[in-house]
Amino acid sequence: MKNIAIIGAGMSGITAARTLIKAGHQVTVFEKSLATSGRMATRSTLLGNFDHGTQYFTVRDPRFALAIKSVPGTQELIKPWSVTSVRVLDAQGSVLEAARPPREPHFVAKPGMSSLVEHWSSPIKSKHLLLDALVNSIQVDPKNKNRWLIKTSSKNGALKNHPGFDHVIMAIPAPQIVELLMNSAPKIQDSGFIKPLKDVEIGPCWTLMIAFPQASQPGLAHLGPQWNAAKSTHHRIAWLSRESSKPARGTIERWTIQANTTWSSEHLNDDPSRITAKLLKGFSELTGIYAEPGRTELHRWLYAKTLKPLGQPYLWDAQLGVGTCGDWHIGHRVEDAFVSGLSLALAI
Ligand SMILES: Cc1cc2nc3c(=O)[nH]c(=O)nc-3n(C[C@H](O)[C@H](O)[C@H](O)COP(=O)(O)OP(=O)(O)OC[C@H]3O[C@@H](n4cnc5c(N)ncnc54)[C@H](O)[C@@H]3O)c2cc1C
Secondary structure, X not given: OOEEEEEOOOHHHHHHHHHHHHOOOEEEEXXXXXXXXXXXXXXXXXXXXXOOOOOOEOOOOHHHHHHHHHOOOHHHHXXXXXXXXXXXXXXXXXXXXXXXXXXOOOEEEOOOOOHHHHHHHHHHHHHHEEOOOEEEXXXXXXXXXXXXXXXXXXXXXXXXXXXXXXXXXXXXXXXXXXXXXXXXXHHHHOOOOHHHHHOOEEEXXXXXXXXXXXXXXXXXXXXXXXXXXXXXXXXXXXXXXXXXXXXXXXXXXXXXXXXXXHXXXXXXXXXXXXXXXXXHHHHHHHHOOOOOXXXXXXXXXXXXXXXXXXXXXXXXXXXXXEEEOOHHHOOOOHHHHHHHHHHHHHHO
């Protein structure tokens, strides 16, 4: 039995944790946020929820399908979203490609996208999960040179040392691993671990969430177009979806608008009010909805979508007892994160 630290409670970290616990190991997951799920995120507002990270996921790998089928309660949580008609729009909102027959089902979790990882982490929550625990560095344990000590801080500034780990898994985006390792033991820095991570590219994404409470008035089913989700070639916007069309989401008309990687990169440090105005303008151009939203929220994802993956499902240095997992090893999808976390745990 090994004592294993996992940094990050997204899909990959929680998948690795569940697998290693099942194999009899002692596991502690460190998560900087106050909740699990990472980029499979759900924002709760008074006007309803928004999935401002992952929009939907697909199930192609038989191991992911098996996990969904066999983890009790998961099938009830997962619903196909009838986004069967993801339109492709041109810059003015005209439909270039209509209602393609779906190649595969698009799934969402209910009541929000974060519910899947929340559900999978619930059995390990009390004994194995530390929330509000930002890992700042990984050091050699002074009491045992073959073990690792994890240093964390919480939002109230409290610092804590967690000694005695045989292994450490970093289940966070590659650039954040590089940053973490720069503050960590020279033993890891000198191991050549960092070099391949520097080649990985992950692009940002500005995401706007808007709600139109006026559209839930009697007789007004929704505003604007008949479709519920679209990819777009607009110079700012890559994706729009009507949140209120997803199962179990509430009726107030809500949209999530995601900027494309190029525009997000070019405007990464712009004033949020300017970003909101620009994305709203693009939204109106694409949907024909010019009504004033009752609520707007903006989120900046610094590391949203893998542009250049590592090309292998995980990294594992058995001598150091240090490994990495996460979607960016092999792709940019939820399923890639699952496969990566599972593959690393099985290798260990
Ligand atoms: C805008 C957007 C849209 C997307 N759309 C889709 C989609 O439609 N379909 C799809 O399949 N995928 C989509 N994805 C990708 C999908 O969300 C990811 O593939 C998946 O969630 C990645 O999981 P992960 O475990 O690898 O990483 P993450 O979910 O990023 O998990 C990492 C976790 O580590 C935590 N963390 C980071 N640093 C530290 C630290 N130092 N200490 C402690 N904790 C730390 C973070 O808070 C986070 O919880 C989208 C992502 C974004 C951002």
